[in-house]
Amino acid sequence: MAEPERPRTEQRMRPAPLLFEPAEAGADPEHFFDLEAIEDPRELLDRATELTHAFRAATDRSVEFQAIAAAQLADPRRFDRLTTALIAERAEWTEDYAEKMVEFGRDLLRGGVERRD
Numbered sequence: 001m002a003e004p005e006r007p008r009t010e011q012r013m014r015p016a017p018l019l020f021e022p023a024e025a026g027a028d029p030e031h032f033f034d035l036e037a038i039e040d041p042r043e044l045l046d047r048a049t050e051l052t053h054a055f056r057a058a059t060d061r062s063v064e065f066q067a068i069a070a071a072q073l074a075d076p077r078r079f080d081r082l083t084t085a086l087i088a089e090r091a092e093w094t095e096d097y098a099e100k101m102v103e104f105g106r107d108l109l110r111g112g113v114e115r116r117d
């Protein structure tokens with residue numbers, strides 16, 4: 001599936017990469033992307049801010065993909081179409097939220113919603 005064309009005048013925000021942590025680091029609740037090892041508060045603020053922006057951008061993109069998937073699953077042209085109640089159950093949403101996500105996804109698929117990335 002092709003992504004909707006973005007206007008070239010927008011500058012795409014490039015968040016800091018979310019690097020996977022080693023398994024043993026994930027077991028340590030005090031370990032978080034090696035932030036605890038940064039002693040300079042300026043550097044710590046900079047890196048923590050980069051991570052915050054990266055997580056927000058990842059959340060926004062994930063929500064858009066959820067909406068697109070919900071719209072595709074609810075498409076009446078599909079023989080295996082799901083109701084919004086079933087989509088809501090599958091995604092652990094309320095049915096009202098599922099309806100809004102289906103509509104948002106349809107707008108994204110039509111290219112009618114300006115993307116945030």
